[in-house]
Amino acid sequence: MTEKILENFSIAQICESGQCFRMEEIQDGRYQVIAGDRYLELEQQGNRVRFDCTEVEYRDFWRHYFDIETDYGAVMAQINPNDTYLTAAAQLAWGVRILNQDLWEMIVTFLISQQNNIVRIRRCIKNICETYGTAKTASNGVCYYAFPTAQALAGLEEDALMACNLGYRSKYVVRAAKAVSSGEVDLAWISSLNYQKARAELLKLFGVGEKVADCICLFALHHLDAFPVDTHIRQVMEQHYKRGFPNRRYKGIRGIMQQYIFYYELHGSEK
Known part of the structure; x- marks a missing residue:
């Protein structure tokens, strides 16, 4: 087992973020992930995350898979404080990370x-x-x-x-x-x-098509400027960003903002 203290990381939120479909909760607070031909179980209490793998496996594969090295706190700090919608989305989706998938x-x-x-x-x-x-x-x-x-x-x-x-x-x-x-x-x-x-x-x-290509770019190739637009995102743009999303401000992290918005639209009404 490998145990890490991780900030801005929620396996539950990642599981429900719509970017990975071979990740599921198998019992209270315990999750399984199948990535390619690899299998992992992990659980989380607060910011303490226990990975059922060796330190070598964590370092060589899972650390990169879960994008652990990226400072998501610094990413969220770049959000315009006057943008109440995006601020609320990021506050709800604080633990979502962009996975590095095959x-x-x-x-x-x-x-x-x-x-x-x-x-x-x-x-x-x-x-x-x-x-x-x-x-x-x-x-x-x-x-x-x-x-x-x-x-x-x-x-x-x-x-x-x-x-x-x-x-x-x-x-x-x-x-x-x-x-x-x-x-x-x-x-x-x-x-x-x-x-x-x-x-x-x-x-x-x-x-x-364009949306699928952007999803692949974001969730496999980790091009964080990719911004997939589906029905949920299109409705948000029409309601909150009539002049267009502030792409210049979020250049290089647009995909992370998209995931905050997507998660918020899926789960915001639950909170």
Whole structure:
């Protein structure tokens, strides 16, 4: 076990932020995370977080995955105090962080996310992992499934994933798998590009629109200037930012602001 004192970190909020769909609460205050082919359980009391992994695993993978090195307190300090809406959003979503997730996994995840809700997205991803992912056993004996590789999906018929409840999105995922598996799409190269160039390359994938491309840029490539706009965000812009979001003020951290807003819109009425 590895224990850390972390500020501006809430595993519960990250789990409910809409950026990761293989993270869930398994019992009171205890969560499991499956990232690629890795498995982790963790729990939190106040700012004390216990990771069920070795210090080496934490240092080599999970620290980066949870974006621990970024000072989110300093990010929140940049919010215009006169912007009462964004201030309230950040105060509610104080523990959300932008995860560093696998590019292939995020391409599939956000292709599936289109015209879909969080519960169904989780179910779809669970289905494809259990059907096409490799079965693994964690150090504590828990059985789980790695996220399926592009190669594992590339040989499928375009409608094959309809059996996993993907509906019309099946062809998007299978075509993306074929493109990645064949080398037509080079994920390592896309990972090396800046935000605008990476976004442009992702938009070439069948089924990827602007919102999906921005989600992939933000949650896989950690381009913090990406600002995905869905129905929730569009409504916020129309209501609170009629002259447009203050992009210049938040250059380089726009994606974090987007997550504060998104979380606030999803969960603000609960508080």
